[in-house]
Amino acid sequence: MRYFILISLLVFIGVGAYNYFNLPSTTAVVAGNPAPGFQLEDTNGNKVSLSALRDKVVLVNFWATWCPPCKEEMPSMARLNKLMADEDFVMLAINVEKDGRAVVPDFLKKNPHEFTVLYDDQGTVQQQYGVYKFPESFIIRKDGIVDQKIIGVIDWSNPKTVAYFKNLTKG
Numbered sequence: 001m002r003y004f005i006l007i008s009l010l011v012f013i014g015v016g017a018y019n020y021f022n023l024p025s026t027t028a029v030v031a032g033n034p035a036p037g038f039q040l041e042d043t044n045g046n047k048v049s050l051s052a053l054r055d056k057v058v059l060v061n062f063w064a065t066w067c068p069p070c071k072e073e074m075p076s077m078a079r080l081n082k083l084m085a086d087e088d089f090v091m092l093a094i095n096v097e098k099d100g101r102a103v104v105p106d107f108l109k110k111n112p113h114e115f116t117v118l119y120d121d122q123g124t125v126q127q128q129y130g131v132y133k134f135p136e137s138f139i140i141r142k143d144g145i146v147d148q149k150i151i152g153v154i155d156w157s158n159p160k161t162v163a164y165f166k167n168l169t170k171g
Contacts (some may be wrong), residue, residue, distance in 0.1 A: 011096045016117040017104045028130030031148050035060070035140040038119040040094065048092065048118055050140075056088045057168045058140040061158075062120075062131045064097050064109040069153045074113060079157035080165065081115040087169040088142065091115040096134070134140065141168060 004036040025143065029036060035058075039049040050058065061077065065072035074093075082089045093115055095104050100119045120126055128137065147168065155161065 012129045013128055019171075029128075029138060029146055030151065031146050033146050035138065035144055035146050036125075038125045040120055043108065043117050043119075045158070048116060053090050054144060055098060055142050056090050057142060057165060059089070059091045059165075060129075060139060060140060061091070061093045061137045062096055062126060063093055063110070063135045065100075065103050066097070067134045071111065072145065073083055073135055073156065074111060076154075076156040076158075077115060078113045080162060081113075083157065083162050084165055084169070087166060088166060089169055094118045094120050094125060096120050096123060098123075125130060139165075139168070142171070 035050060038052050040048055042048050051062075059077075059080075061073075064171070065071075075092060081089075084091075093113075095117060097103060098121050100121045104117060104119070126132075129136075133151050135151075135153060137150045137154075138146050139150070141147045
């Protein structure tokens with residue numbers, strides 16, 4: 001019985017230490033913070049820089065092909081992107097998988113979307129933003145400040161959400 005308690009205690013301490021040392025090394029970005037700058041490559045090999053999108057409202061969405069909630073919200077993201085086509089709006093879907101360059105092209109063939117998909121296969125931007133739940137999205141105003149942080153799935157094409165984005169692009 002003593003050994004069982006000792007082993008249980010060691011396992012508990014080990015799991016706690018593992019979780020502590022594997023937390024994101026930066027503080028999570030929240031509404032009101034300046035959006036951390038980044039430059040990533042898109043699926044066509046082009047470099048996309050957040051700083052080049054100043055004066056536009058930017059939706060940054062962190063996702064993975066293995067994430068069912070991420071896949072669930074993508075059709076509504078595509079609808080929002082289409083509804084916002086004539087506005088100062090850009091949607092960036094950042095894939096966080098280490099093997100993203102291998103798995104994303106096949107995923108996009110099966111699930112085509114017209115918004116920009118970027119590769120963060122080193123996890124640099126994911127770490128900058130403190131992202132560890134998927135999907136996780138940041139709405140960045142024209143002035144580069146995060147207006148909202150959203151964890152989990154939402155219907156991006158909901159009329160109230162579309163009106164919110166249209167209003168942000170006006171200001």
